[in-house]
Amino acid sequence: MLLHVERVTKRYPRPTGEKIALDDVSLTVDRGQILGIFGPSGSGKSTLLRVAAGLLSPDSGSVIYNGERLDSMSSTERSRFRRREIACVWSGALIPDGLSVVDHVAVPLLIDSRDHRAAERRAREALLACEVEHCSDLQMEALSDGERERASIARALATEPRLLLADGPASRLSLIEQEQIMVLLASLAEDAKVAVLVTDSNADALLRCDPVLYLNEGKFASSAQPVQLGRVYPFPARPAQSAADA
C-alpha cells in the first residue's frame, strides 16, 4: 500500500468556533489504483488532499507514505520527499503569467535541479502523453479550461510521481472533456502504475474510479449511487528505470 491515511482529524479555527473539516477519516490507495472521492462543497475533499500531500498537518491521526510517517517528517525532509514522489493538480489554480505551456510543465523539474534541456524534453513528452502537445508553445493564459487541466496533469506527470492527487480536475469541464480527463487519469493508474486520488463534487464524474468514497461533513459515508467501471485506454508505460519498483 502506497498511501495510508489513518484516522485523520483536522479542525480549522474560526471566529464563530472550530470547524471540523475531517473527522476520523481513513483511506488507503496503492499504485495502479484510482480512488475517487465525491462530496458536496465544504465536505472536506480539498483538506483531505492537502493532508495526504503533506501540505497540511492533521490534528490527530497519521499519513503513512510507503511505510514512512509523512506527517512527522521535518518540513525540509517532507518537501524533498514530496518533490520526488507526489504530484498535485489543484483545479483552477492560479497559473503564473507569461510562461509558455512547456516552461510551466518543466518548472518542477528545474526546481529539482534537472538539466534545462532534459527538463524541456520530459515536459514535451508529458504534454504528448496528455494529448495537449499542440499547445506546448502557447502561453498558459491562451488555453481552454480543458487544455489547462491537461497541461496541469502533464506538469504533475512530468515529475514521474508515484502518487497523484487531483482535486476536482474535471469539475469545470463539459461532460466530454470530463470523461477525457478521467480516462487520462485512469490510464495513468493502469499503465503507468501511479496511485491516483481524485475528487469531484459529482459522483458521475468518478465512474472510472474504484473504489469511490462519499465524503460528507468530514466523514466517509456509504454511497447510495452504484459505481460502474468503464473502459480504460492504453497509456505509454513508465520508463524502464521505474519498472523495477512497480
Ligand code: ADP
Ligand atoms: P471541499 O473541498 O469539499 O469543498 P474543504 O476541504 O475546502 O471542502 O473545506 C472543508 C470545510 O473546512 C469547509 O467548511 C470550509 O469552509 C472549511 N475550511 C477550509 N479551509 C479553511 C480554512 N483555512 N479556515 C477555516 N475553515 C476552512
Ligand code: MG
Ligand atoms: Mg475543494
